[in-house]
Amino acid sequence: MTRVVVIASLLALRVSAQGSPGLPFVINTWGGPFTAATDAAFLSLKNPTTSALDAVQIGCATCEKNQCDGSVGYGGSPDENCETTLDAMIMDGTTMKSGSVAGLRRIRDAIAVARAVLEYTTHTMLAGDLATQFAISNGFRASNLSTPEQEARCAAWREENCQPNYRTNVFPDPKTSCGPYTGVSLNSSAPGYKKAINPDATQASHDTISMISIDASGVMAAGTSTNGATWKVPGRVGDGPITGSGSYVDGEVGGCGATGDGDIMMRFLPCYQAVENLRLGMSPKEAAEDAVKRILRKFPQTASGIVVTSAKGEHGGAGSGWTFTYAFRGGNMNATEVVRVPPVNPVVEAIRMQA
Structure with missing residues (x-):
């Protein structure tokens, strides 16, 4: 079979964007336990006094309280020090104003x-202990984000010589030791330098709730909440709280939510790209696929998931490295529906680029 036939066959199999079920409308990354967030946000919009921003906050907060899949909220994804820190972002699709927290410590209500x-504030992001200080000054209560289950998991990880971890180019060998680590000298002109600073992706799968809501009048908002990558280097922040990466919304065009290997995905601002793709006339599914493929051309092993909706509630998604799912509910739907999205094949994408 020629390359042209392969490509034509793949294009024929491509599923078109899903039509809008009507407004109000809520869509977010992942099914399973994440559908409780979809329902909470959607049902909140039945009250005419609930704004799109309110709905996103309600939906993400539902996952924070439920500890969705152990990857959102307290007690999950500990770092090397066995501490959970939280990242969250919320964005208004009319004003384009966003607010976010990164590496938030000791406060459970990250999206709030x-x-x-x-x-x-007139800022966009606050981080770390000073974000915690800001939260406390605004009435939030500090508490321990750890759980007994998390602490037991950390003890087992340390007994296994801290495997896996995210260290590279350090001494002692991070594949056999817990450290403490010291960086080794690298020669930026050496032939192997690019490979040394850009090893194959090793991030274990972790999930972010990224949600977009549209109220009955068509006003849009978006947001994310996550506790990040398990065994991350303390202080690490992924794509979740980064405007345009973990989520993005422009009420005139549409919105996007993302999940996956945030350290790689944030280099491409995939949600900003996807919304701009909508502006250029792509369908939601085409917009999501293009954003994923841009990542795969540089990092073919990346795990990703991107969901996109137009301002009318037409929707689609794309992913790589896993079977991605997203959940939506709109109009007069009596229940949330989950959509399964097969992964984009990086080998096929490479063939397409060479054709």
Whole structure:
């Protein structure tokens, strides 16, 4: 079979964008336990006094409280020090104002603190202990984000010589030791330098809730919440709280939510790209696929998932490295529906680029 035939066959199999079920409308990354967030956000919009921003906050907060899949909220994804830190972002599709927190410590209500950044400052992001200080000054209560289950998991990880981890180019060998680590000298002109600083992707799968809501009048908002990558280097922040990466919305065009290997995905601002693809006339599915393929051309092993909706609630998704799912509910739907999205094949994408 020639390359042209292969490509034509693949294009024929491509599923078109899903039509809109009507407004109000809520869509977010992942099915399973994440559908509780979809339902909470959608049902909140039945109240005419609930804004699109309110709905996103309600949906993400539902996952924070439920500890969705152990990857959102307290007690999950500990770092090397066995501490959970939280990242969250919320964005208004009309004003384009966003608020976010990164590496938030000791505060469970990450999406609510992000909303406070949006409403009570002219900033976009606050980070770490000073974000915690801001939260406390605005009435949030500090508490321990660890759980007994998390602490037991950390003990087992240390007994296994801290495997896996995210260290590279350090001494002692991070494949056999817990450290403490010291960086080894690298020669930026050496032939192997690019490979040394860009090893194959090793991030274990972790999930972010990224949600877009559209109220009955068509006003849009978006947001994310996550506790990040398990065994991350303390201080690491992924794509979740980065406007345009973990989520993005422009009420005139549409919105996007992303999940996956945030350290790689944030280099491409995939949600900003996807919304701009909508502006250029692509369908939601085409917009998501293009954003994923841009990543795969440089990093073919990346695990990713991107969901896109137009301002009318037409929707689609794309992913790589796993079977991605997203959940949506709109109009007069009586229940949330989950859509399964097969992964884009990086080998096929490479063939297409060479054709």
